[in-house]
Amino acid sequence: MKYYLAIDIGASSGRHIVGWQENGEIKTNEVYRFPNGVQEENGHLTWDVQALFSNVIMGIKEAFRLYPKIECLSIDTWGVDYVLLKGDEEVYPVYAYRDNRTETIISQIHEKVPFNELYRHTGCQFQPFNTIYQLYDEKVSGRLEGVTDMLMMPEYLMWKLSGIKAREYTNATTMGMVNAQTGEFDMEIVEALGYPRHLFPKLRQPGTVLGILRPEIAAAVGGNCKVVLCATHDTGSAVEGIPMDGNHPYISSGTWSLLGVKTPKPITDAGSEKANYSNEGGVGYNRYQKNIMGMWLVNELQREICPELKFPEIVKLAEESTCDVLVDANAPEFLAPKSMKEAFDAATSNALGTIGDYFRCAYRSLAVSYKRAIDELESNTSCTYEKLYIVGGGAKNAFLNRLTEEATGKQVIALPIEATALGNLKVQMEVN
Numbered sequence: 234m235k236y237y238l239a240i241d242i243g244a245s246s247g248r249h250i251v252g253w254q255e256n257g258e259i260k261t262n263e264v265y266r267f268p269n270g271v272q273e274e275n276g277h278l279t280w281d282v283q284a285l286f287s288n289v290i291m292g293i294k295e296a297f298r299l300y301p302k303i304e305c306l307s308i309d310t311w312g313v314d315y316v317l318l319k320g321d322e323e324v325y326p327v328y329a330y331r332d333n334r335t336e337t338i339i340s341q342i343h344e345k346v347p348f349n350e351l352y353r354h355t356g357c358q359f360q361p362f363n364t365i366y367q368l369y370d371e372k373v374s375g376r377l378e379g380v381t382d383m384l385m386m387p388e389y390l391m392w393k394l395s396g397i398k399a400r401e402y403t404n405a406t407t408m409g410m411v412n413a414q415t416g417e418f419d420m421e422i423v424e425a426l427g428y429p430r431h432l433f434p435k436l437r438q439p440g441t442v443l444g445i446l447r448p449e450i451a452a453a454v455g456g457n458c459k460v461v462l463c464a465t466h467d468t469g470s471a472v473e474g475i476p477m478d479g480n481h482p483y484i485s486s487g488t489w490s491l492l493g494v495k496t497p498k499p500i501t502d503a504g505s506e507k508a509n510y511s512n513e514g515g516v517g518y519n520r521y522q523k524n525i526m527g528m529w530l531v532n533e534l535q536r537e538i539c540p541e542l543k544f545p546e547i548v549k550l551a552e553e554s555t556c557d558v559l560v561d562a563n564a565p566e567f568l569a570p571k572s573m574k575e576a577f578d579a580a581t582s583n584a585l586g587t588i589g590d591y592f593r594c595a596y597r598s599l600a601v602s603y604k605r606a607i608d609e610l611e612s613n614t615s616c617t618y619e620k621l622y623i624v625g626g627g628a629k630n631a632f633l634n635r636l637t638e639e640a641t642g643k644q645v646i647a648l649p650i651e652a653t654a655l656g657n658l659k660v661q662m663e664v665n
Contacts (some may be wrong), residue, residue, distance in 0.1 A: 234255075235254070237304055238251055238293065238307075239252060239306070239654040240307070240308040240390075242269060242289075243533070244271075246266060247267050247285075248262070248266045248267075248292075248651075249264050250262065250654040251296055251303070259659065263651075264295050265291065265296070277334060279326040280386075283387065288619075293306065294455040297455045301456060302456075304665045306390055309384075309467045309470045309657050310387045310390075310404075310466065310467060311488075312404055312408075312466045313365060314386050314409030315367075317376065317377070318377050320381055323379060334367070334467055336461060341369065341373075346425050352505075355512075357511050357513075358524065366556040367430060369426060371634070372426075382432065385465065388404070389399060391462070394460050395445065395571070397443040400433075401439065402436045402439070403464040403465060404465045406514040410422055410423065410512075416436065420433070423472065428441035438462070439465075439469075439602070440462065442459055442461075442664060443460045444460060445460065445462065446455070448456065459664075463657040463661060464486075467487075468491045468522070468653075469513065469516070469588075471625065471653040472495070472520055472656065472658035473655075474656030477650070480595070481568060481620040482626070483623070484493045484625075485625070485653070486527060487626050488532070489524055489526065489528075490524075490525040490526070490599065491522050491524060492525055493510075493610070494520075494523050494614065494618070495518045499521065505521075510607075510610070521613075523604065523609075526563050526599075530598075530599070531547070531592060537572060547592050548631075551593040551596055558584045558594050559593060560595075562595070562599050563602055578602075596636055600637075602638050607621070620645075621646070622648055623645060623646070623647045623648065624648045624649075626649075640651050
């Protein structure tokens with residue numbers, strides 16, 4: 234039996250999942266889980282990458298304890314964020330995408346390269362936290378001086394494990410700097426914005442073997458194995474892990490809801506730009522998709538107004554509510570508010586009364602946003618779809634699934650599986 238280790242790290246938690254093939258199916262066992270989250274540092278939101286790496290090591294150690302012979306491992310994380318290096322030294326702090334530092338410089342970039350030109354080149358949707366904007370803040374603040382490397386979060390962690398610095402295609406496509414036609418960094422954009430060219434080398438595809446664990450890492454974790462690039466953007470791995478019958482729209486439902494469909498090539502026309510659809514890398518295909526705020530809304534509401542309640546209790550209250558108020562789930566005021574409750578109060582003119590009202594409003598607003606996104610998707614792809622696949626943590630919410638089915642008119646197929654880990658493992662298994 235061959236065993237593989239998928240390390241899947243989201244913005245709120247990480248997990249180590251060992252997988253193997255049995256009777257033609259991938260079987261899994263979660264061996265380690267740890268919390269993750271942004272921290273406030275000098276008025277900015279940052280990542281504690283040393284704590285993150287420490288948890289990665291502890292999880293690998295536990296995996297080897299339970300499964301002494303592991304063929305290889307790979308890491309996927311959220312997109313957009315990165316670590317700057319000067320040689321082998323990190324440049325701190327490591328900023329998180331929800332930080333607001335890009336707000337004042339976005340217009341400066343668009344003066345140099347208008348967004349419609351950026352979109353024509355990259356097909357990447359506008360998000361104020363896209364790497365292209367974060368890097369401009371680094372440039373104007375002088376933090377790029379002397380920097381030798383920029384590694385996206387999973388690339389950084391795998392460099393720490395293997396000693397190899399590599400840039401992987403699917404995560405790079407979240408940056409807003411990869412040419413939609415060539416699949417490589419767009420050097421016209423790099424030069425127009427004055428970024429150092431050496432930070433943008435040739436991209437590597439999922440399935441690339443980086444090497445084995447560094448000797449000191451192998452000694453610390455009690456074993457050795459190959460380190461392989463999966464689709465290191467977690468949504469790229471999630472889509473690869475969906476056991477889909479044919480090609481239908483999907484929602485990878487977690488902190489964000491990523492709604493999209495596989496297409497043979499990027500779609501970068503005016504309709505796609507207007508709908509703010511993105512084109513991101515997949516394993517041999519394009520992911521034509523859109524970011525929707527997702528479970529972030531309900532998680533923050535729960536944390537603030539009813540931390541003592543579990544989500545089954547919250548869903549029951551939402552079902553019992555008769556509130557019919559909606560908000561724009563994708564509105565910027567919900568991205569990183571000091572108070573999610575206050576953000577909902579402002580958006581609804583204080584029309585929400587009970588706990589159930591807040592959550593019913595959030596869930597119904599998400600379902601309506603899914604309908605709008607699917608309407609745009611079908612218009613822009615000139616295709617009509619009958620099914621909608623939902624995977625990830627949000628797939629477990631039967632109430633939201635029912636609202637989504639009612640709003641979209643699609644047959645919702647909810648698969649409460651670790652699709653991201655499955656996609657991560659699938660790529661590894663194809664290598665070995």
